[in-house]
Amino acid sequence: MKKKWLHAAWCTSLLAAITMPTLWAANLYNLPHGVTPVSHAIYGLSMMAFWIMCGIAVVVFGAITWSIIFHRRSRHPKPADFHENTVLEIVWTVIPFLILIAMAIPAARVLIRAENVHHSELTVEVTGYQWLWRYTYPRWKINIYSRLADSSLRIAPLHSGRSPYSTPHYLHAVTHPLVLPVGEKVRLLITSKDVIHSWWVPDLGVQMDANPGLVNSIWVKILKPGTYRGQCNQICGWGHAYMPIVVVAKPKAQFLSWVKHWRKRHPQALSPATTPDP
Ligand SMILES: [Cu+2]
Structure with a gap:
């Protein structure tokens, strides 16, 4: 009887030893x-x-x-010798x-x-450029040029002498994020002005190609306020790694006050979108 218990304990420990790292890895890589x-x-x-x-x-x-x-x-053993x-x-x-x-x-x-994308409550145009993203809110005539943040740009050159670990979110930080309201169905119209890019944010479950001369549509409804990061997912030239995506989701009231402040601070952005400087 004692031997049986010992055997069961061994089996349980072995199972736990296999299962625990698997669960840990699943959390990490799933x-x-x-x-x-x-x-x-x-x-x-x-x-x-x-x-x-x-x-x-x-x-x-x-x-x-x-x-x-x-x-x-x-x-x-005597092998079975049937055929078909x-x-x-x-x-x-x-x-x-x-x-x-x-x-x-x-x-x-x-x-x-x-x-x-039917019954969307807001439309945002997403345009890829070598190497930045432009976000346009047609309802408020807002244009945002979202480039790689200076903190990453300073470190990126090969012999910059600075460590990528010296800045948070290296190559995943931008000058201006895309700001969206929480709980609203937002239609994203995705295109490109030069080569093929891809707008990819894993937390939003979105990866959509940005093709020149073609508009792809997709929608997101973010359920939780927060900052969600992604990147261009289509090799688009030497600066491919330098066009990250940052989406900031705010509750509706905060989002509307952000719209108001942005329009006040960037009156020049109210003019029609122009091609940004490379
Ligand atoms: Cu790209």
């Missing part, structure tokens, strides 16, 4: 849960695929382990097919939902 309904849906899809893969792994590796143990050489098995072949074709269908239906639903 997809971010994000702060928008779409990012939550994408996270749900990712976890669904993950658990299906875990189930498949248990079945496949279980069968392999079982075969290794119970059909080992020392047991002198219609039932078996139908089963291993139909099961993966059903699994794929079960994954494709919710994935298609999320895709359709992510692209449905």
Whole structure:
């Protein structure tokens, strides 16, 4: 009896030793849960695929382990010598097919939902340039040029002699962030004035190509105030690493007061958008 308990304790410790680092790594490297309904849906899809893969792994590796143990050489197993098995072949074709269908239906639903920009409450135009982003709020005629922050720019040259660790958010800080209201469906119209860029903010569940001559639309509804960082996700030239994205989400009242202050401080920005200096 004592031996049995000892055995159980060993098995539990071994399981914990395997599980704990796995959970820690999962927290570190898993997809971010994000702060928008779409990012939550994408996270749900990712976890669904993950658990299906875990189930498949248990079945496949279980069968392999079982075969290794119970059909080992020392047991002198007699191999089955059948050839072709219609039932078996139908089963291993139909099961993966059903699994794929079960994954494709919710994935298609999320895709359709992510692209449905109807009933948006605010529109912001996002334009990529080599190497900065311009954010335009047509409702208030606000133009924001969002460049890499000076704190990063000073360090970026190869022989600057400064450590990237000496500044917070190195290469992820900008001169002016994109400010959005919390809880509102915001339509983003994304395009480019030169080469292909990509507007990517993982916490918002958004990655959309910015193509010259084409406008792509996507929407975000940020559920939590905060600062969310991303970057251009399409290699667009030597300055590709120098066009980060920072989104600041504020509650509606604070957002409107930001709009008021911005317009007061930047009356020149009320004119139509012009191409920024390189
Ligand atoms: Cu780019």
